[in-house]
Amino acid sequence: MYLKPSIHKRCFPTLQESVLHLCPVVAKSGNVDICPYKDNCRFSHNVEAFNAEKPDDLEGSCPFLGDEAPCPYGLACRYSGTHCNDVRAETLDVKKKGSEVNGLKKDVQKLLWKNKMRFPKADAKLKLLGLLGQNLKTKTVADKEEGCQNVSNGSSSCDKNGRCEEPDDSTSRINLPGDSMGAIDCSLEVAEKDVDIDTTSADGERRPLKKPKSLANESCSPFEETNGTSLQKKSVEKSCSQSELVTVTDNVLTETESSMKLHPREKKLIDFREKLYLAPLTTVGNLPFRRVCKVLGADVTCGEMAMCTNLLQGQASEWALLRRHSSEDLFGVQICGAYPDTVARTVELIEQECTFDFIDINMGCPIDIVVNKGGGSALLTKPMRMKNVIQVASGTTDKPITVKVRTGYFEGRNRIDSLITDIGQWGASAVTIHGRSRQQRYSKLADWEYIYQCARKVPDALDVLGNGDVFSYLDWNKHKSDCPKLSTCMIARGALVKPWIFTEIKEQRHWDISSGERLNIFKDYVHFGLQHWGSDAKGVETTRHFLLEWLSYTCRYVPVGLLDIIPQRLNWRPPSYFGRDDLETLMSSDSSADWVRISEMLLGKVPAGFTFTPKHKSNAYDRAENG
Template identity: 70%
Template sequence: MLVFFPCLHFYISTATILHSLPQTLPPPAMADPSLLDNTLNPVSAAQPPPLDEAHPTPDELVAKAIAPVKRHFLRPPPVRTCDGNNSSKADEGAAAQKDDASAPILKEKKSKRQLKRERRQEQKSALHICPEVAKSGKVSSCPYGDRCRFNHDVEAFKAQKPDDLDGMCPFLTTKGPCPYGLACRFAGTHKDDNGEAANETINGDERSSEMNVLKKDVQKLLWKKNRMKFPKADAALELLGLVGQGKKKKMVENENDDKIVSNDSGDVDGNGCCRATGDSSNDLDCAAEVLEEGKPDEADTTDELRPPKKTKSSIDETCSVLVNDEGCKQNEPETCIENIVEDNDKCLKLHPREKKLIDFREKLYLAPLTTVGNLPFRQVCKVLGADVTCGEMAMCTNLLQGQASEWALLRRHSSEDLFGVQICGAYPDTVARTVELIEQNCTVDFIDINMGCPIDIVVNKGAGSALLMKPTRMKSVVEASSRAVDIPVTIKVRTGFYEGKNRIDSLIADIGNWGATAVTIHGRTRQQRYSKLANWEYIYQCARAAPSSLQVLGNGDVFSYLDWNSHKSDCPELSTCMIARGALIKPWIFTEIKEQRHWDISSGQRLDILKDYVRFGLQHWGSDSKGVETTRHFLLEWLSYTCRYIPIGLLDNIPQRINWRPPSYFGRDDLETLMASESAADWIRISEMLLGKVPYGFTFAPKHKSNAYDSAENG
């Protein structure tokens, strides 16, 4: 008989939740026995199992990549209806949250039109109250009135609204009242000094500490074809000889035909040349805004430009472009100048190596992580010691189309003092226009171009790891992007595409000349995905062959401070190590590296980290029902990684290696045992401790299989 969790929330102190367990750890590390299955941990009540003389030694287990858990913590593996099937885990998750009948697991596949119709009907339901009405509690506050697509019946909403969650509203610590008002799942805590509900709204900028929110006017320009201009990117493409054959420039025909306004402070005249401004400091960027008659439409992002087979030589060794009122002219190499041109009629393009550089040396770099590397997770890692953070990978084509969901991946929290974004594109024109767009509308310290993503849908479009097989296009992407912006551009690659055919060593000497500030090398091929250990010897080889102007970062299997120290001592030329899955499994790895110790973290301390994540998640995604369930979804995605952590106190050999397969074991208390479970049903139970009961019919299956290895591609 399963024992189910009641609704608890992260604001309840750990001592209150966990004070009554008869375990050996202090109260903050214990769990309420009423919330946990009493059969999980017989270690405290029973004697250790008898020793088996045939049981392999710890060294033998390590040789087989099996975690050497101490004998008296081992237990028989749980019975599974389907071996490793995600659907069976989803069945368990559904069965774990109700007593009577099983919820439907398989959902009917519906067309997009049907889904859209149901979504509109759902918006009109009583539970989907208008956000403006929810904030103020007054129907008259909605500017759309009867034309609003949401419900305005406050009383009907209150009658059907789910019960409030335990704890305090996450927005009470910010300036002003909760922006979700009546819709907040903690609305009962919205009280002012007089004990009355506080429904006054505030300016979002005063409450929010997030940056890089796409402005509506920019989004509308991206929606409309041929409206957004990319002068720097298009000038860089033309100077590098990457303009497609037969493409002709189309001028926008409107009342401003005689003048094109660029995205920068400088203007562009009717001939497409930079006009002088009164500020000579702006003249440095003017040369990149040159537009000539033979250039394609700047805003045409649907027809991507393909570079010719033989590109023109780079102008790195030549000169800057000087522009005056009569036209544009490229000076001879011997007339190039290095300082700022004092004449306002002339513009100077900065050499890529003269850009502001970022020193990654000795910094703890949290890798860009798809799905799980969201803003709340990065906040948790910043608290635990991360120095550099990077947003999730965003597709260039989606950014250029103004998709709000893709632009949300570029959000930055104020605590991220050294922050970059990662983009992925297949062609130089797409990537160059994207980096210019990001520079103009976001606050970032660097832009990373992904050239190592192994996902099929990305590779099939010519992006990600596919670029490793096309070094000429790879060069064009980096050169055009670095010339289109003044902030540093970095790239992330794998060792090669096919296993046994590494090729970055042959390109490493040239990558710095292309304009990249740093390159991160993931020590696996695309074909390996995440299987097998990373090839750090090859990373060292590339780092030693790289020019001094190019920083080389290593990535792969860093899971303890000993791994970090080993890589840094074995190759001093390596700038730093990027930490990816190690941070997903145990985000306190940053604390371990900085304090140079193995942290035998307790289950209560791990629960506190999850509480912080939930609090950050509610502040980011919202404290209404939708925000709560979004936070739960991403929490469950993260728990699918954290279950792989094995506490230090349970191991015969330390530290844990990232490729070890954990056996079934008991923890030192019931909560630690629950956190080690690989069942989605147990992950759901942990989420219920923090976010209340799941909705009826809720199911979950993890999105990623990080150890995926496509055998068909190996031939």
């Protein structure tokens, strides 16, 4: 459906109507003649009007000052007064993230958009395990039973084959084989044909689906017609024999290739022992925050959880979660998927396009939108699907595969201990156990005794990492001494509240950090954020937003010098108090207005009408899940 021109302009005004939306090419060079689109450019080319309405520069220097190339934002930079005026045309194409990698190439993104990306390694592994087309078969049958009821409310749509599809902007849309990849082979065609068979009997009862026929029988039916003419019997027999020969040959080659591949235990593994591991943290665990933690002593970092379906759709916002800075010398990417085919193809795609040291599969995420799609903690209730996901992921890449889980789905019903040994046999090189159930979310303390119980059961070849409530070097020492088989402890919210916990562990001391030292850490974060998100108006406000999200955690820290009992526990919620100076008191406030005041000390005044509400409620406790 197309809008009328008048309606389109009224609803979606062009960026030329605002002089503050200056063309990026013109902003870099200051020359309106360089823009290749000329008058057809959707951005403004009015440099004089832009300079007249542009807000005053922020205090400080441009975050790109000192680089070989000029600032990539030019006139649009909020620190443009510190720029040198020597801008050459040949330097305009220099990327603004020279020290960052793992960006999505435009040609690859277009292939993903058009569903034309092929995944030979993943499909070969899926075929070897008998999983190719399984997701399609299961989902199509479910959609037929539901009768496409969601179409009326706009939550889904049906394609011409009658298959229901989730909307494109869904956070965790289920990808169908051949739907998002475009690499359809013979076995997938067989699965599709088998699904489309009417399984309803004459009396209206549903019959169980038949097993798919062999490739030879399916492709060489004696009733097949060409242009209305039946094939001759001899040609049918000849083509059938040829197909059988090809099938047998393919099977032999597949078995030979699989026997030559490395066993999961023979891969180059990562020794996590004694390493300080910063957990993958949604929203706040972005690249600038990881850089801060690296400066303060973190050894291992991992990107934010990325949804497999969104990565396979080529969503730029999801691919941004995979970006890696050059300072992250031991880096992993974390993905979350509900089905083996989706995970396998994502693993192959990431291995092809990114540089990383390991892939972590999230099987513990408690968020409803993830669990309702079958990912995250929902996999804890489906051991066979867990097995398939880990096996195909491990068989698709030569890099180590790690898994992050919770104790179980429901509180009081721990079940990961019954699977912990199998996880290593399925191909994982390490498993992180968060000592809480999915229902428990982040309430109550983590069950470390249960983590120890799981760690003692596994063979030495599988690294077991504990996670939950590590907030001081004493917590770290206790967990390591109580269970020597524990490889290391993953640090999550403890690093959000006080990122200098890595320094405390390495130096074995309580750091009575001053408010000025804490402010310097925030300054480093802002500097890294402007380099990552940009130093123009949009980049400044994006940096401010994520800084405020982080401040919603740091306000929980109580200075060591004010404590009667040392160390502070992560579940403590002390009353309001006065710090040793005004800045320390301001940093302890749980009011978002005070967080905004801190951001204004670093990034200038907020825009008119600015408001902020933190995204996460880390103490949510869902009682309804017990039924």
